[in-house]
Amino acid sequence: MHARRLLIGVVPLVLMVTACGGNEPATTTSDSGKKLDQVTLTLNWYPYGEHAPFYYGKQQKIFEKHGIDLKIQAGQGSQKTVQATAAGQTDFGWADTPALLAGVDSGVKVKSLGVFLQTTPASVQSFDAEGIKTPADLKGRTIAGTAGDALSKTFPIFLKKNGLSDSDVKVQNTDPAGKIAAVISGKTDGLLGYASDQGPTMQHKAGKPVSYLRFSEHGLNFYSNGLLAGQRILASKPDLAKRMVRAVSESWAAAEKAPEPAVSSMEGASEQLPPKAVLAEQFATTLTLLHTASTQGKAPGVNTEADWQQTVDVFAEAGLVGKPKAVSDYWDQKSALKG
Known part of the structure; x- marks a missing residue:
């Protein structure tokens, strides 16, 4: 499959766009008159069932509630999403934790805001x-x-x-x-x-x-996909990072309660979108991956330092991480959800 960049699901709720200087994201104004930060989220790949919560959260105006006008973009693999996020080519990324660990190990300035798929698929x-x-x-x-x-x-x-x-x-x-x-x-x-x-x-x-x-x-578990941000956002817009984490968590919680509408919200997301039956099965499986024993009963995206350390240890053993760092070098606990 030859990946090509897609712009997905851009719904014009905008009445006004204000370009801000420096590192400030542009802002828009919603139909209700609320000021929103324009935010790009680049996925790990073309849209598939796992991504339903983002589309559902956008459709249900959960992101808007948190002051975010979300634009979702297809990715070309987790490694490229990690690099694009660190380079500021996208505000946030959705990528596999091993790719994040390898990136940080090689000096890429990016951190996780929380892993949502905590049981590896x-x-x-x-x-x-x-x-x-x-x-x-x-x-x-x-x-x-x-x-x-x-x-x-x-x-x-x-x-x-x-x-x-x-x-x-x-x-x-x-x-x-x-x-x-x-x-x-x-x-x-x-x-x-x-x-x-x-x-x-x-x-x-x-x-x-x-x-x-x-x-x-x-006998082998480690963290999988989660939300990430580069140094630009973490340094200049820490409040936006916190709002994004909470909007994503709330979107996942809402989609978990309404899987059929969540999958339906992906209609038209991409020319490569799998059939609806496949999307439904993908999302049903995804929902079995949201927690470890340490986070059962907690909101989607709540992480623990012990689970992070286990993941780092696995990939150090696998040779993907040459010089393991402290968990805080991979996970931005200032922006993270608290358990």
Whole structure:
């Protein structure tokens, strides 16, 4: 899939645009006369079911309630979203925590405002007929993966935790867009992917049920996608960062209570938008990822230092982080939601 930049869901509630100098975002005035900060949010990829809360929050005017006129943009992978956020090319980003850790490790000035997908969707995905029900069933299999990404980096740790070695499973290097095709064509027995993304798409395309061997259910969990901001926003607009975190959390809470309307709010978001049935399944799976044992019952996006440290430790072991830093170097607790 060749990613191209899209502008998504730009609804003109604006009566007036005021360009502000320096690092100040432009402002707009809503139909009700409320002054709003124009804010861009760049996703990790093209819109799919996981992103429903952003569209729902916009539709339900939750962002407007927090003084934000939100524009949602497609991304081209978490790594690029992290870089764009740090460079000030977007106000906020939505990206995978491993990409954030790797970015900070290499000197990129960006921080998380809170991870929302706190149970990793990382999994081995295969058709039910393959019979891959436990880690032991992977022995002698060929799995599609993408060299250097977080999934391929953590897969050896997953294998080790389950009594297997790297040599027990062949990982066939495949570009991200080609992994599903590799499984459907029979070139591989499964793929390394996210349960909230590729699996429902593969099931829809092939018309065959898909099984998931989730890392989190077999001894390995780490943080996944969350909200981030660069130094420009954190330094010059700390109040905006706090409002954005709260608007996103409230949008996720509202979407969790109304999954069908939330998915429907994505209509027209992108030419690449999956079918509604796929979106619904993606979002249903996403809702199972919102908490760890430490954050059950808390608002979406509330993090703990212990969960952050566990994630840093996993990716240090995986070699994605060369020089682990303090949790505060990755997570901006000044802007974060309090538990």
